Amino acid sequence: MILVSKYMVPKGYTGITLFPFVFVKHAHLKHNRVFVNHERIHLKQQLELLILPFFIWYGLEFLVRYLHYKNWHQAYRNISFEREAYQNEQDLEYLKKRPFWNFLKYLCKP
Template sequence: MFIIYNPWLFRLMHQPPMGMALYPFVLLRRRSDRNNLRLLNHEKIHLRQQIELLILPFYVLYVAHYLYNRIFRNKNHYEAYYDIFFEREAFEKEDDFDYLKKREIWASFAYLKRKNFEKTRKK
């Protein structure tokens, strides 16, 4: 995992996230987020998801699930984002720093079955 601080990339986004995992990199909006263990664990979970799906299919499924949530489930941007099954897993397990040691392969697909995920980003 390579951590890159790049505020310019995030300024181009309308609603920028705190970080982003683009295998093998973790891009951070703020330099101080290098010390945010919860955020880094969240992004490490995404890196594992990307490896399991051989990277490119992860991005296809991620965008497809977001669009499905927006168009067919009539959710706003935030609801659609938090309801992506990859995000569900990452948000639920971001506080468990041993999670990746015990995580089963393709565990994120179990989150497809869950409905009405109601979690907001912890500050």
């Protein structure tokens, strides 16, 4: 379910996925197929890791990447979950063919 809420989305971002919801900052994003596909990839990732472990892993990986890059945006873009979502967001059929735990292949890539 996609909900519009500028208060749920952190500053500097346009959306956030908190299973089972996708919160977007602006209503027009609900109709952006690429953006929605990106967020649906996150829903699938969250389900695979049974939701809470996803957020723990996401947070820990962000911290490790932030210590490595010393740059918030670069750390965020290099989280394995984000790498998978950004790389495949344009492929609107991706979720139909996506292997289980596919984000792992993005974990160790430079």
